[in-house]
Amino acid sequence: MPTDDDTDYLAHRFEAHRSHLRAVAHRMLGSTTEAEDAVQETWFRVSRTDTSTVDNLAGWLTTVTGRVCLDMLRSRKSRAEQPLDTTSPPPTPTAPTDPEQDALLADSIGVALLVVLDTLTPAERLAFVLHDLFAVPFEEIATVLDRTPAAARQLASRARRRVQGAEPPEHDRTCTHRQRQVVEAFLAAAREGDFEGLLDVLDPDVVARTEAGVTTGAAAVARGASTFGSAALAARPALTVRHALIDGTTAVVALADGRLERALKFAFVRDRITVIDIVTAPDRLARLDIDLI
Numbered sequence: 001m002p003t004d005d006d007t008d009y010l011a012h013r014f015e016a017h018r019s020h021l022r023a024v025a026h027r028m029l030g031s032t033t034e035a036e037d038a039v040q041e042t043w044f045r046v047s048r049t050d051t052s053t054v055d056n057l058a059g060w061l062t063t064v065t066g067r068v069c070l071d072m073l074r075s076r077k078s079r080a081e082q083p084l085d086t087t088s089p090p091p092t093p094t095a096p097t098d099p100e101q102d103a104l105l106a107d108s109i110g111v112a113l114l115v116v117l118d119t120l121t122p123a124e125r126l127a128f129v130l131h132d133l134f135a136v137p138f139e140e141i142a143t144v145l146d147r148t149p150a151a152a153r154q155l156a157s158r159a160r161r162r163v164q165g166a167e168p169p170e171h172d173r174t175c176t177h178r179q180r181q182v183v184e185a186f187l188a189a190a191r192e193g194d195f196e197g198l199l200d201v202l203d204p205d206v207v208a209r210t211e212a213g214v215t216t217g218a219a220a221v222a223r224g225a226s227t228f229g230s231a232a233l234a235a236r237p238a239l240t241v242r243h244a245l246i247d248g249t250t251a252v253v254a255l256a257d258g259r260l261e262r263a264l265k266f267a268f269v270r271d272r273i274t275v276i277d278i279v280t281a282p283d284r285l286a287r288l289d290i291d292l293i
Contacts, residue, residue: 010051014043017058021065023205023216027129028069030118041068059140066130067144073122120159127152128159132267132275133207135214163267179250179268180243180293186273187241187252190225198222203274210278221276243293253290260285 021042025035042065054060117125123145130136130144131152138149138156145152182201189197202218208225215221240255246265254262263285267275279285 013057017061021061024062024065024134025069027133029072038065038068038072062134062136063140063144066126070122070126124155124159127155131156135209178271182271183252183266193226195222195226198225201273203272206274208276211281245291246288263288
C-alpha cells in the first residue's frame, strides 16, 4: 500500500495533469459536472494504486480516466440517458463549476463534436477520443476495452468515418468545398502570422499532432501555426502548397521542386478544425494515399 508521503507526492503530480484529464473526460462525457466526477473517481482509483512502476504517468492517467468514462457511458446507455439535455436544468454539481465557463462550453464548437460523438457506441467513442484527439496508442486503448489493438483500431476507424460523415451524403460536395475554404483561411492566417484569424477557424480543443508530439488547444496550436507559417514562407518562398485528399479526407501538401515535403490532414466539426495531423517523415509520407486537387 502507498505510504502517506507517497500519496502526497502522487497527489501533487496528479494535480499537474488535472486539466488534461478534465479535457479528456469532457470530450468523453459532454458535461463539465460529469467530467469533474470522472476526474475525482480517477484520483480515487489512482490513490489506491502503486504507481512506482509507471513510466509514463500522463499516459497512464489518461487511460485510467478513459476507463472511468467508459464505465459512466455504459451506465448512461443502460439507463437510456441523454448526455446533452438542453431542455432540462443541469444536475446539481458534486464539485464546484464555473457558470461562465459552462456557458462558453455550451456555445463553443466543442459541443457540436460532442453531439456527433453521442451517436457512437461507448467503445467507439472511447477509441476515437483517446486515439484521434489525445494520441493514446491503440495498445493502451485495447487494455481499457479488453480487446485486441486491431479491434481498437477498427473501432476508432468506424467512429472516424461516422464523425467525418456527420453531414448528409447529398451535401458531401458542399461540405468538402466549405472545408477547403476553412483550410485556405487557416493557411492564409498562418502565412500572415494572424493569431486571431487562426482562432476563428480552430476548435477550442483542437489537437495538432506531429512526429515530435501533440499540441492541444486553439491558443497553443495558433501560436505554433503562426510562428511556423510565417517562418516557412520566408525561408522557402518557392514552396508550393496544394489541396489534396489523403485517405479520403481533406488535406494539403507542401511540395518543393515537385517533391513531397509535408502533408497536413484535417478533421472538422461544423466548419471548425478539430484535428490536424502533420506528417513530415519521408517513410510516413511515402505510405500516404494522396490525390491532388
